[in-house]
Amino acid sequence: xxxxxxxxxxxxxxxxxxxxxxxxxxxxxxxxxxxxxxxxxxxxxxxxxxxxxxxxxxxxxxxxxxxxxxxxxxxxxxxxxxxxxxxxxxxxxxxxxxxxxxxxxxxxxxxxxxxxxxxxxxxxxxxxx
Amino acid sequence: xxxxxxxxxxxxxxxxxxxxxxxxxxxxxxxxxxxxxxxxxxxxxxxxxxxxxxxxxxxxxxxxxxxxxxxxxxxxxxxxxxxxxxxxxxxxxxxxxxxxxxxxxxxxxxxxxxxxxxxxxxxxxxxxxxxxxxxxxxxxxxxxxxxxxxxxxxxxxxxxxxxxxxxxxxxxxxxxxxxxxxxxxxxxxxxxxxxxxxxxxxxxxxxxxxxxxxxxxxxxxxxxxxxxxxxxxxxxxxxxxxxxxxxxxxxxxxxxxxxxxxxxxxxxxxxxxxxxxxxxxxxxxxxxxxxxxxxxxxxxxxxxxxxxxxxxxxx
Numbered sequence: 001x002x003x004x005x006x007x008x009x010x011x012x013x014x015x016x017x018x019x020x021x022x023x024x025x026x027x028x029x030x031x032x033x034x035x036x037x038x039x040x041x042x043x044x045x046x047x048x049x050x051x052x053x054x055x056x057x058x059x060x061x062x063x064x065x066x067x068x069x070x071x072x073x074x075x076x077x078x079x080x081x082x083x084x085x086x087x088x089x090x091x092x093x094x095x096x097x098x099x100x101x102x103x104x105x106x107x108x109x110x111x112x113x114x115x116x117x118x119x120x121x122x123x124x125x126x127x128x129x
Numbered sequence: 130x131x132x133x134x135x136x137x138x139x140x141x142x143x144x145x146x147x148x149x150x151x152x153x154x155x156x157x158x159x160x161x162x163x164x165x166x167x168x169x170x171x172x173x174x175x176x177x178x179x180x181x182x183x184x185x186x187x188x189x190x191x192x193x194x195x196x197x198x199x200x201x202x203x204x205x206x207x208x209x210x211x212x213x214x215x216x217x218x219x220x221x222x223x224x225x226x227x228x229x230x231x232x233x234x235x236x237x238x239x240x241x242x243x244x245x246x247x248x249x250x251x252x253x254x255x256x257x258x259x260x261x262x263x264x265x266x267x268x269x270x271x272x273x274x275x276x277x278x279x280x281x282x283x284x285x286x287x288x289x290x291x292x293x294x295x296x297x298x299x300x301x302x303x304x305x306x307x308x309x310x311x312x313x314x315x316x317x318x319x320x321x322x323x324x325x326x327x328x329x330x331x332x333x334x335x336x337x338x339x340x341x342x343x344x345x346x347x348x349x350x351x352x353x354x355x356x357x358x359x360x361x362x363x364x365x366x367x368x369x370x371x372x373x374x375x376x377x378x379x380x381x382x383x384x385x386x387x388x389x390x391x392x393x394x395x396x397x398x399x400x401x402x403x404x405x406x407x408x409x410x411x412x413x414x415x416x417x418x419x420x421x422x423x424x425x426x427x428x429x430x431x432x433x434x435x436x437x438x439x440x441x442x443x444x
Contacts, residue, residue, distance in 0.1 A: 010367055023385060052255075055262060058262055058263060058265070059234045059236050059263065059265070059266050059267060060265040060266025060267070060304070061236050062262075062265035062266060062301070062304045063261075063262030063265040064262075066258075066261075066262060066265075067262070113175065
């Protein structure tokens with residue numbers, strides 16, 4: 001099952017040239033770029049592993065692309081995303097985040113129903129590999 | 130990227146190219162004009178840069194016509210004594226390469242050994258990569274590059290930085306240009322110990338020392354930029370100063386002059402403070418007089434420590 005999160009989630013996977021262009025846009029906005037990866041793409045998992053430190057004063061997208069290349073080489077079967085952090089006062093949070101790598105065989109998100117008091121039903125989702 | 134490909138198929142490569150027009154429109158002319166106006170002396174350097182600019186312009190035209198595909202090797206080495214304008218020229222070179230489209234952003238990242246080499250195992254590679262990432266799309270200027278290589282210590286981490294640098298210089302030729310700078314003799318030794326660098330560096334530019342006349346002109350333009358001027362006697366004193374300073378140790382061309390002028394301004398301020406009786410006009414506030422220069426220790430044989438060292442050597 002194709003798991004989608006963040007920006008461009010309705011589009012097909014971005015090519016490297018497209019990723020590079022998006023990063024270029026982020027750098028133009030003075031956003032810091034971080035690369036993160038995980039094997040647990042559950043939507044409630046916000047804690048992805050950081051690939052190195054966030055990059056604060058780059059001028060060109062090539063620097064990020066090098067890190068992304070290294071991360072893909074080390075974790076070819078992980079989900080990798082790029083986060084763009086805006087440090088402007090009053091915002092100070094991630095403004096853009098998109099997936100740039102996904103495993104060949106993706107897990108599925110499975111809906112789990114549980115009966116609760118008074119015939120109520122509770123729903124939760126878990127990843128099935 | 131795709132638009133470029135479409136353009137090429139629609140119009141095809143150009144059949145003729147007007148080099149003079151290219152020269153003006155690309156902005157190269159502006160950079161070279163700036164180089165001529167802002168830098169005093171350095172005739173051989175200017176000549177070399179003009180030649181390099183011509184080569185790159187022709188090369189770009191050839192690429193547009195489809196005569197060549199490869200990016201030329203642009204890494205350079207600037208050799209010369211301290212204070213001869215290597216960093217300033219590197220900055221202009223970054224602008225030149227940017228206008229010709231050989232680097233995408235045209236910024237200059239200036240580093241020394243400390244920025245590239247770590248202090249313990251596993252520290253060097255991330256540090257060097259961090260610097261390289263910042264320099265992508267621009268020019269990486271490595272000042273005193275020969276300190277990267279310390280032959281007397283075989284466990285020195287400099288070698289690791291050198292290997293990463295060499296790899297990036299080869300694989301990312303489209304993304305960044307490396308300029309290495311330093312004293313001529315030490316750079317020669319560095320290159321002969323690291324043949325990988327010599328073969329990857331296409332342009333060697335040598336910066337000559339400034340003559341006394343040129344240093345005096347530099348001093349005048351430095352002062353003019355800060356709205357100061359020298360009176361006649363002070364100018365003669367400064368000419369004497371330059372002649373004497375050159376003989377003494379740690380002479381750094383234009384940088385020595387800038388420091389001397391900073392100290393002269395200091396003395397001028399304290400002279401005005403203690404001597405002035407009435408109100409001062411703008412001329413009095415911006416005139417450097419003879420005593421401001423003559424009070425320098427250079428006229429008494431240099432720094433006390435240097436005099437002591439020399440008399441010890443004589444004994």
